[in-house]
Amino acid sequence: MFSISLRADRLSKTYGTGLRSTGKCIFREVSFEIRPGKTFGLMGPSGEGKSTLGRVIAGLEKATTGSVYYKGIPFTGMKKNENIAFRRKVQIMFQDPTDAFNPRKKIGHAISEVLALLGTPEAKHSSETEELLITAGLPEEVLSRYPFQLSGGQLQRLALSRILLLNPEYIVLDEPTSALDVSVQAQILHMLKKVQSERNTGYLLISHDEAVIRFMSDSYGVLENGQLKIIE
Numbered sequence: 001m002f003s004i005s006l007r008a009d010r011l012s013k014t015y016g017t018g019l020r021s022t023g024k025c026i027f028r029e030v031s032f033e034i035r036p037g038k039t040f041g042l043m044g045p046s047g048e049g050k051s052t053l054g055r056v057i058a059g060l061e062k063a064t065t066g067s068v069y070y071k072g073i074p075f076t077g078m079k080k081n082e083n084i085a086f087r088r089k090v091q092i093m094f095q096d097p098t099d100a101f102n103p104r105k106k107i108g109h110a111i112s113e114v115l116a117l118l119g120t121p122e123a124k125h126s127s128e129t130e131e132l133l134i135t136a137g138l139p140e141e142v143l144s145r146y147p148f149q150l151s152g153g154q155l156q157r158l159a160l161s162r163i164l165l166l167n168p169e170y171i172v173l174d175e176p177t178s179a180l181d182v183s184v185q186a187q188i189l190h191m192l193k194k195v196q197s198e199r200n201t202g203y204l205l206i207s208h209d210e211a212v213i214r215f216m217s218d219s220y221g222v223l224e225n226g227q228l229k230i231i232e
């Protein structure tokens, strides 16, 4: 059946398999679905494999067995053009926004670099940049600043806005507010909700914070002892 969701189907991950090693199983037979415009929350104790699962869903790491389905097509069976679409439409946002920016390049450069990669004509760079700053809720001055001259919250808003240039259908949010002060956490969560309602984006939200998971998620699961327990 044709499906528009992003789906994890019986994913297992084992690190360190080889001739001399039996490997370390991180998770086993994990299945769940992220629907457009909805948030699936993933919580669980530290070191249980939440980030690994997020990277597998985003196509940055391979599952040992099982598959990620995007629009009904398994990741491993995608044709080249389907794989390109997947890589653009399924994005990941990390915990520490400073990692998302080159510390030696000004913010304006970081934005125009992505616009150039996307093939946006030069004539449209300034209007697209202006729009991005509106989404991020930041003034034009930030363009001439280096990442270290911005706060964590400002950088995370920029990181999300830059991801949005790709028009993603799904975003894996790996602890998107954990590196931020409590006072700015809510700002990011509200921005994520606004983006979702305007663009129908599906989220996989990874967090160890139950309050964040409950506030954001339509359904969620707990990853523990290698198993995912779904809690509707």
Ligand SMILES: Nc1ncnc2c1ncn2[C@@H]1O[C@H](COP(=O)(O)OP(=O)(O)OP(=O)(O)O)[C@@H](O)[C@H]1O
Pocket (backbone or CB within 6 Å): 015, 016, 026, 044, 045, 046, 047, 048, 049, 050, 051, 052, 053, 208
């Ligand atoms: N490339 C790798 N090679 C071997 N083991 C790895 C690799 N990446 C992660 N691991 C191990 O897999 C386990 C799960 O790590 P992961 O970062 O996915 O957990 P997590 O639940 O996201 O933890 P946290 O909440 O602390 O970020 C850990 O024991 C980690 O050491």
